[in-house]
Amino acid sequence: AFDTSPYYGPSEELLGAALDTPLVRDNFTRNEYFILTKVGRIAASEFDYSAAWVRSSVQRSLQRLKTDYVDLVYCHDVEFVSEEEVLEAVRELRRIRDESGKVKYIGISGYPLPVLCSLASRILEETGEPLDAVMSYANYTLQNTTLASYGVARLKAAGVDVVPNASPLGMGLLRREGVPVGSTGDFHPASNQLRKAVRDASDFCDLHGEKLEVIAIRFALESWLRVGSSVGSRGDPASGIPWNQESIEQVGGNKLGISVMGVSKSSELKKTMQVWRSILDGLEDGQETAVKAGRWAGDHEWSLNRQKAVQILAEGIQEILGDWVDYAWPSPDAGFVNKRGKKAEEEAPWPTPAASPEGEEVPTLGDARGTSIPWR
Numbered sequence: 001a002f003d004t005s006p007y008y009g010p011s012e013e014l015l016g017a018a019l020d021t022p023l024v025r026d027n028f029t030r031n032e033y034f035i036l037t038k039v040g041r042i043a044a045s046e047f048d049y050s051a052a053w054v055r056s057s058v059q060r061s062l063q064r065l066k067t068d069y070v071d072l073v074y075c076h077d078v079e080f081v082s083e084e085e086v087l088e089a090v091r092e093l094r095r096i097r098d099e100s101g102k103v104k105y106i107g108i109s110g111y112p113l114p115v116l117c118s119l120a121s122r123i124l125e126e127t128g129e130p131l132d133a134v135m136s137y138a139n140y141t142l143q144n145t146t147l148a149s150y151g152v153a154r155l156k157a158a159g160v161d162v163v164p165n166a167s168p169l170g171m172g173l174l175r176r177e178g179v180p181v182g183s184t185g186d187f188h189p190a191s192n193q194l195r196k197a198v199r200d201a202s203d204f205c206d207l208h209g210e211k212l213e214v215i216a217i218r219f220a221l222e223s224w225l226r227v228g229s230s231v232g233s234r235g236d237p238a239s240g241i242p243w244n245q246e247s248i249e250q251v252g253g254n255k256l257g258i259s260v261m262g263v264s265k266s267s268e269l270k271k272t273m274q275v276w277r278s279i280l281d282g283l284e285d286g287q288e289t290a291v292k293a294g295r296w297a298g299d300h301e302w303s304l305n306r307q308k309a310v311q312i313l314a315e316g317i318q319e320i321l322g323d324w325v326d327y328a329w330p331s332p333d334a335g336f337v338n339k340r341g342k343k344a345e346e347e348a349p350w351p352t353p354a355a356s357p358e359g360e361e362v363p364t365l366g367d368a369r370g371t372s373i374p375w376r
Contacts, residue, residue, distance in 0.1 A: 001034035001235075003166075003260055004065075005076055006057060007041045012064035020066045030067065032245065034235075037061045038076035038109065040089055046340040049075065049085035051092040058096055058103060069102045074109040074135055078119055080332050086119055087126065094129070107133030107162075111331040113151045120158035130159025135260065137166035139328070140224050142174055142216045142317050143198070146326050148227045156231060163231035166260035168220030175213045176202045189329040197324045201317045210313060219314045221259050222279045222307055228257025238273070239280045240293035278303050 002019075004011045015035070018024070039057040040049045061070060075089045086108065093106045108131060110116055116134050124130045134155050139147035147165060155163055171188055172180045178195060179188040190198075202212040225232075232255040236245060263269045281290045282303030290299040318325050 001036060001071070003036045005038040005041065005074075006061060006064075007038065007043075007076060012037065012061055016065040016067070034071040035065055035067060036072040036074065037065070037070050038074045039093070040078075040081070041076035042340060045336070045338065047077070047081050047085075047338050048340050049081050049089040051088055051095075054089050054092040055096065058093070062102060069104060072105040072107060072133055073103050074107045074133070076109055078108045078110045079112050079115045080336065080338065083119055083122060087123065090123055090131070091127070094127075105132035107131050107135060107160075109135040109137070109166075111137060111139070112328065113139055113146055113154075117151060117154040117158065120155055120160050124158050130161070132160075133162040133164065134160050135164045135166055137260075138170045138173075140165040140220055140228070141168055141170045142201075142219055142314055143170050143194075143321055143324060144326050144328060146328065148224075149326070152228070152231055160231065162233060162258065163228060164258040164260050165220065165224045165228060168217050168224075168259060168261070169213060170216075173198055174216040176206070176211050189331070189333070191329075194324050194327065194329075197321050201320045204316055204320055205313065208313060208316075212317070215310055215313050215317065218275060218279070218306070218310050221276060222282075222310065224257040224259055225279060225283075226257065229255045232257040237280060238276065239289045240273070240277045240295070241289070242294070278306070282307055 002015055004015050006012060019033075019035075039054045039061075040047055042048055058070070058073060061073075062068065073093055075086055075093075078086050090106060090108075093103055097103045097106065108116065108119055113136060116136060120131050120134055136147050136151060138144060139151065147163070152163060169175060170190075173188060173190050173195070178199065179186060179190065198212070205212045205215055234255050237256060261272050263272055277293065277295070278299065280286060280303075281295065281299040283289075286303065287297055287300035291297050296302075
C-alpha cells in the first residue's frame with residue numbers, strides 16, 4: 001500500500017507517475033495495490049474540511065495519482081479542527097463513495113489518542129456507521145506505547161476495523177543524532193528534558209553496540225505486528241517471494257498489525273523491506289518463507305534471537321526514559337489558529353492541479369533531515 005497526501009509536496013504526482021510506468025502497468029492490475037491519500041490539511045497552519053474542498057481535493061488527487069479511485073482517504077490531522085468539521089468531511093467522503101465509487105474506504109488520522117477515540121465514537125453514534133480506519137502516529141514507539149494500552153480497545157469499541165501505526169521514530173525523536181533539523185527549522189515539540197532522556201537512552205544503546213534508531217524501528221515494527229493484529233490486515237505480507245502475490249497463510253494465517261514507514265529514496269525502501277522481511281522470518285512458517293524468497297534457512301532462528309535481543313534493550317531504554325514513557329506532547333500547540341478563515345472556505349476551490357498552490361516543505365525521513373533508515 002502507498003500512503004500519500006496533498007500536503008506532502010509533490011508526493012501525489014511522483015507516486016502517480018511511478019505507478020503509471022510500463023513496469024507497473026504491465027505486471028500489476030490496479031486491485032493488486034492500495035493507494036491511500038488524505039484531505040483537509042493544506043499547509044502547516046491551514047486546514048479546510050468543508051464539503052466543497054473535500055470533493056475538490058479528492059478529484060485533484062485522482063488526477064495527480066492517475067487513477068480512477070483511491071482505496072482509502074483519511075481526514076488529515078483531525079485535532080486541528082472541530083469535531084463538527086470532521087463530521088462534515090466524513091459525510092462528504094461517504095457521499096463520494098456512494099455516488100461514484102471514487103473512494104472505497106474512509107478514515108481519520110492524527111496524533112492525540114483521546115481526540116481520535118472521541119471522534120471515532122461520535123462518528124459511529126451520529127452516523128450509524130463506523131470509520132474504516134484510524135491512523136495514529138508516534139503512539140506506538142519505544143517512548144510511547146499508549147496506542148496499545150489506551151487506543152486499540154476504544155477504537156475497536158467504536159467499530160474501527162484497521163489501526164495503522166505510523167512514525168515509529170516518534171517524528172524523528174528516537175535517533176542517535178537527535179531531532180532532525182532541516183530547512184524548516186526545529187519542528188519537533190519534544191521538550192529539552194525529553195530530548196535529554198532520549199540522548200541518555202542513545203548512549204545506553206552505544207554501550208551495547210547498537211544504534212537507538214535501529215532498536216526503535218525494529219521494536220515498533222515487530223511488536224505492533226502482534227499487538228496491533230486485532231486491528232490489522234490479512235493482506236499480502238510482502239515477505240519477498242519474487243513475482244508472487246502472497247497470502248497471509250504463508251506466515252501463519254493471522255492478521256498482522258500494520259505499520260507506516262516514510263521513505264524518500266529507493267535505498268531507504270530497500271533497507272525498510274529488509275528489516276520487515278527479517279521480522280517476518282521469525283513468524284510461524286517463517287523458515288519456509290525465507291527459503292522460498294531466496295534467503296538463508298537460518299534466518300528464522302536469527303530473527304527469533306534478534307527479537308529477544310531487541311526486547312531486552314527496549315526494556316533498558318524504557319528504564320532510562322523513566323517518567324517520559326507514554327508521555328504525549330500537546331497537539332496542536334496552545335493558541336493555534338487555523339489561517340484558512342471563513343472567507344476562504346466560501347471561495348470556489350481550485351479547479352485544477354495547475355491552479356493549486358505549491359505545497360509547503362514537510363519534514364520527511366529522507367535527506368532533507370540528513371537521516372536515513374538504518375539497516376536491521
